[in-house]
Each structure stands twice: as C-alpha cells, then as structure tokens.
Amino acid sequence: MSGGAELGFTEHLFKVLVIGDHKVGKTSFVKRYVKNQFYEELKTTIGVDFSMKVIDWDSHTRVRLQLWDIAGQERLRGLNRVFFKRSSGALVVYDMTNGSTLDGALNWKHELDSQVMLKNGRPIPAVLLANKCDETKVCRRNASLLEKLCQEKGFIGWFQTSAKENINVDEAAKFLVKHILQNNEESVKEEEQNMQINLKQQSKSNSTCC
C-alpha cells in the first residue's frame, strides 16, 4: 500500500490495526495519537472506527496511516477476517491493570498471524502495548517476561504506554512505522530483483530470438 514517487518524494498509505481486548484503551490510544487528546468518557467501539494520521517522516517521505480501531468484544471475532485483510502493521494493546488482557493480547496476535501475512510469508509487524502504565508500574520481572513474550510470539517490540498521560504513544507508533517502511523497502527491492530477473530472462530469450 504505497504511493508513487515523484521527484524523489514518496507517499505511503499503510493500514494499521489497533486490536486487543475490550476496555484496554485502544480508542483512547488512537485519539491521543491522532488528535493528541484524552477523553475520560468514550463510546464503546461498535464494529470498527477509522482514523487517519499523516506523518511527514522525512523530507522526502510522507506516511498516511489508516488506523483501524477494532471493537474488542469477543463475540465479534468472526468479523476480523473482513477487518484484518491487507493491513501492514498492528498495535496490540493490553491493560496493565488487568492481567487477563495480556492473554487476550496474545490471542489477538495469534489471530492476526493466522489472518494476514507479508508477501514473503512473514507475519506483519506488530507492537505490544502495555497501556494504562500511569496506573501501575512494570516491575523488572514483568519487563523480562514481556521481553520473552515478544520473542516467543513474534512481536517486534513492546512499549509501556499511557494514552491518558501521553507516554510513549508517538514512540510506539513511530517504532511500528519504521518497521513497516523497512518491510516496504525490502519488498520493493525484492520486486525489483524479480523484475530484473524477469528482464534478464526476457533479454536472454530475446537475444536467442534475434
């Protein structure tokens, strides 16, 4: 999902999922990230909510993030097939004050990997967010546990975040975008290589023809 280049300026459009159990703060995270605002009172997300975030990544790259904030309630998981497709990355959120939502986050990650993957067959980059960190502290044991979980479950990293106090919101998103861009570059390179191979083959066949 990336736009064309013009005079060295590239614009990308990426679809990013925001998933995790009900009530862990997905919508709050998105609102903080997109509008830099925090709302004590937010509607329960029904189905999916959309937001856009435009990032001027560097002087020649603009990234448009299409954020899909997906309702966390379990009974709707059947719809995830529809909502997940063609996404480039994911923020998987859990609530640090509610331990069971971490298990939930791992389930979401599992489901994500079973529904979408990169062209090369690898999982799409996903960041684990330990949200509501303003309400509690990560102890060292937890930190190493999360580190281990990330490796085991294939997250590219994890962040303690607080949408309320605006902690690590931009950082986590930036980290994800960086990986998405890398993946994108790699896949562009792979495509170019494939094209070159094709061209070579073509020119070979052409030369034999002539």
Add this chain to the structure above:
Amino acid sequence: MATDNRIHFWRRNPKVPGSLQPVYGAQHPPLDPRRHRLLKDAPKVSSVNTKSKKPSTFHEFARSTNDAWDIDDEEDDSVFSLKQLSSSPVQSQYMPQTPRLKIIKTPEDTEPLPPSLDRQEPISTNPSQERLDIERGPANGRVVKSSSDAQLNVNAARNTLQKQQSLPVRPIIPLVARISDQNASGAPLMMVREKTRLDKFKQLLASPNTDLEELRKHSWSGIPREVRPVTWRLLSGYLPANRERRDLVLQRKREEYFGFIEQYYHSRTDENHRDTYRQVNLNPRYCLVFQVFERILFIWAIRHPASGYVQGINDLVTPFFVVFLSEFVEEDVENFEMASLPLDTQRNIEADSFWCMSKLLDGIQDNYTFAQPGIQIKVKALEELVSRIDEDVHVHFQKCEVEYLQFAFRWMNNLLMRELPLRCTIRLWDTYQAESEGFSHFHLYVCSAFLIKWRKEILSMVDFQSLLMLLQNLPTIHWGNEEVGLLLAEAYRLKYMFADAPSHYKR
C-alpha cells in the same frame, strides 16, 4: 409464528456464521407470550451460568450511554436532552461530549437503590399473566413470589385493595409547552393539527379497551410527547389494552422486577455472576442513573444467558428511560435531579425501562447472540437492497473498497442510535413500535433510506478514507422530527417496493 409465512427479504442469505433464531417479538400485535412460551423457554435452559459470556463492563456502558446524546449544540432544548452533573473528581476531567441528564451525586459508598421498605407483598400472577420464565439461579434459592401459582388465590383478593393503596400518586406534570413538532413550533396551523392529534391519542388511551391497531396507526407518524410514555408501554406489549387492568399489571410487573433485584442482585458478586457483573459494573459508582442502568442490565443479562451483555444493549435502555422520566420532568431538565423524584417514581421508571427494553430485545435477540448472526444478515441485506435501489452508490463503494460491514454494523447493532441525536431516536422508535416488526425488520429499510440520503456526499468522496470518515460521522446533529419523518417515509416506500417481492427486483 405469525411472520413465518412471509418471505423475509433479509433472511434469504444464509452465508453467515451462527445460528438463525426465530424473531418472535418486536412485532405487532405483540405475540401472546402464553402461546409462545414453549418457544421462548426452549433456549433458556435452567442454568443462569453466564460465566462464558464476555459482556462489556458497565464502565463502558456508562461511557457509551453518556455519548448516546453526544450533542454539543446549545440550542438543543429538547425535553429529552440530558445533562449530567459532572459529579465526581473522576468525572471532572475533560469531557468532550456533555450528556445532559443532570444526575444527582450520591456518596460513593451508596448501595444500589434498596427495594423500598414500605413495599407490599408482591402481587401474584393473575391467570393471564405472562409467565416469567425465571431461571431459578443457584443464587440463594429465594423464589420470586409473583410466579408462584400457590399465591394466586390469596392475592387475588388483595389485588383490588392494593390497586387502590399501593400505587403512588404520580405527579404528572403536563408538558405544556412545545407539544407540537419541534420543527414546526410557532406555526399556528400545526399547533391546531397537533392538538387534534393529541386529542385523538387521549381519546384512544382513555377508552376501556384501547384499540391497539388504531393506536399504532396514529403512532406511526409520531407520538405527542405527553402521551408517549403510556403509548410506548402499550405498543411494546408491556401494558394491556384493557384500561382497567393497567394499574394492576403495572404494579405487578414493577414488583416483579424488584423481586428479581431482590433475588439476584445481591448475588452479583457470587462466583457464577461475578463475570457478568464485572461487565456491567460502573466503578466508581457516583450517580443514581448509572446505578439504575447497572441493575437493569445485570438483571437482563443473567436472565438471558444466551446473549448475556452485549455492547450496544446499554444504548437501548436510554430512550425508554428518558421517555419514562419525561413524564415527571418539566421543560427545564437542566436543573432536574433524579433524586428529587419520590422513591416510588424512581423505581417505576426503572422497572418500566427494564420491561420495555426486554420486550424490544426479545424481538432482536439474534442480533446479540454469539457471532451476532442477526446483524450480519441485516448488513448483507442492506448491501443487497442498496445495490438494487442505488447502483451508483453501491458501485462507488466497491470502487473505493468500502464494505458495508465497516460502517453498517454499528447501524444495526445500535439501531442508528450512534448516528442520530437522541430526540430523533425517540421519534424513530415511535414508528418502530407502531410498525410491524419495526425494530427487527423495518429498520433495514430505514438504514437503506438513511444511506441513500447521503448519496451526493458519498459520491463526492473519492477514496476509502474520506468515505469512511463521512459514513462514521454523518452530520445529523441538527436533525429533528422533520428529517426523521422524511427518512421514515422513504423507508416505507422502499419496504413497500421490495419487502414482498424480493426476487422480482433482484438484479
């Protein structure tokens, strides 16, 4: 079922997961529960175990109900707008959308409204009473007396007496001002017409046996505010058409509801109910209204283990609550405090809201069971219908890769409540309760009409993002009765065209 012999346009697509359950409510005339008891009982096994359900929390419920009237416009002076007193420190933070119900603060440690001390013995079932298939929860073995046949005769004699004694005198404050359509205030001709309409309603309601057909006919195009509460009770099937029986039924049902509270509510922290309660629990509890909603939703959830608590259900309490509250509130609700009402009145509003919401949900239960098959079917049906009535819009969606599920799930799940101001939802529900299968069936046509209403805006959006942004934030904030009326007229036209001849119009 009365409706089984009709071809249902939206039931034709079987390609959705989950089981399709019969719709046996939300239709008119409301089905006689006695005839359908077996059907109703079938899925309700004797267990109240709701452990496996994952309803959402009450905290969320509170949030979402707050936003049910997320209107910022100052000129919204409708009697139905609610203003919430931001009553606790937790609440004092920035709130983007101020709900307008002024809610009285109660101490944080306030226990939920206790059943009133002077409450009389629950009145027993009379023979024609809808049997309430209460699952006797393992909670405490206490039994709701009103279902007990043994009490029948004993209480029958008392009924007359209690009818006279125990119903509180309801301080009905007539809503003198603005009986007319809010869009037509000031137009004398309209005032006269509205007055005539109101008289007609009053006449129907006052007759010994209200002609429900006639009442529906008149309600379709909107119910005058003064008579809306009683009309809604009648149309939902909660109140009997027989005028003499009404007080008695009301009293019995209210007692019954508080019987449930007595029987179940203390068990909310028991192992087998804890999950359910956690989902509907508001913490910290800081206001009366949230406690009311919490009780209603908890009781509903444990009595409906097949669905439990589902996001969206909480929204559906609001219109009932607000309409029943409006009976006691004058024009100025800004300064209204629920706690200023007599306790009995508060309790009546709560019980009536519970029963009417239950009646509504009975008719759309497959919206809220596992995988929400009802919703998925309806979204598919919407897509199919739109593809026939407005190909441009349909093709445009396809071109921009917009899927109906992405925006219409919410339309179905919350009955457009998230898309319309609360006053419009209330007006819409006048018609839904007057229309046969309004909530379960006619809503599809309303959604179609609603979508097509924005066709110009839709077609002007060039990509997925802008389309979804539009569809998720449709500018209805200034809508009133007139817009809803037009919407309903168009929906009716669509229904007339497509409902009974789906194949004929198939592309």
